[in-house]
């Protein structure tokens with residue numbers, strides 16, 4: 001079995017520096033996919049002009065944002081600074097989305113720090129153009145927890161809307177069979193129970209998602225080097241529910257490219273950004289990898305294997321860039 005993962009890139013500056021020469025995008029540049037029109041931009045989510053330019057007239061109906069949570073993988077800011085920062089990318093998102101649109105935000109709550117920043121973010125959003133629609137919790141088990149507290153397995157997902165966006169309820173059905181009977185109701189003079197009346201014999205996910213597996217290294221969709229990858233099944237559920245085929249979807253914190261891959265599989269056009277050229281490159285490579293061999297990620301391998309086979313990063317050199325396909329790039333600013 002292949003056993004050649006990359007370590008977390010946010011914790012390995014030396015490896016990051018060695019991989020940077022293999023990245024197609026520099027800050028301010030954008031890659032345009034000639035096949036389906038997806039875009040990947042190396043851009044700061046708070047840079048309104050840059051984001052508008054790189055989305056180039058597309059009006060997404062859905063934004064799926066997964067910002068750093070102010071607790072991990074981010075130089076921790078004061079809560080007020082963090083919320084001010086969030087307000088600026090929410091404003092950028094409001095400018096770019098269509099009039100009838102959905103906004104999903106993944107966020108964390110630090111139980112050791114007054115549950116910040118989740119409640120602070122929610123309060124800030126009351127003065128945004130979006131209205132709250134649902135507060136979803138995904139079961140997100142990463143391992144075994146402390147014996148002295150409840151095991152931390154939740155992942156919060158906030159759902160906001162503007163106008164009257166699409167909601168495809170079929171996307172909500174899980175593979176979990178209905179087993180509970182009850183809720184008797186008289187329909188057409190006949191007493192019926194809920195299984196007779198329902199649209200499906202499986203349950204709806206509702207706002208507590210218990211059926212999505214957390215990504216770990218044994219899974220095909222794993223992208224080693226990344227530290228905050230969301231499960232493809234969760235992003236696909238959002239994309240299916242809140243957009244239609246052919247619609248544009250935006251994700252300004254793209255990282256491993258989960259939203260990009262979901263859009264490719266579900267025939268949406270993705271506008272995805274990340275401030276870090278390495279994650280931009282990983283996103284593009286994940287899409288290319290999927291198109292070439294149908295794989296969702298690199299189980300026990302990594303996206304830079306071409307230039308750094310067997311993890312021989314010391315030998316990697318920028319000259320190997322010649323093997324990369326010609327990108328179509330343009331400067332954002």
Ligand SMILES: C[S@@+](CC[C@H](N)C(=O)[O-])C[C@H]1O[C@@H](n2cnc3c(N)ncnc32)[C@H](O)[C@@H]1O
Pocket residue numbers: 043044045046066067068226228229230231252253254255256257258259273274275276279
């Ligand atoms: C939590 S991860 C997103 C994970 C993603 N949903 C996935 O499934 O792979 C957050 C990403 O935001 C990026 N980021 C941090 N600050 C940013 C900013 N100001 N603008 C754009 N991207 C930023 C980080 O580089 C990181 O890749």
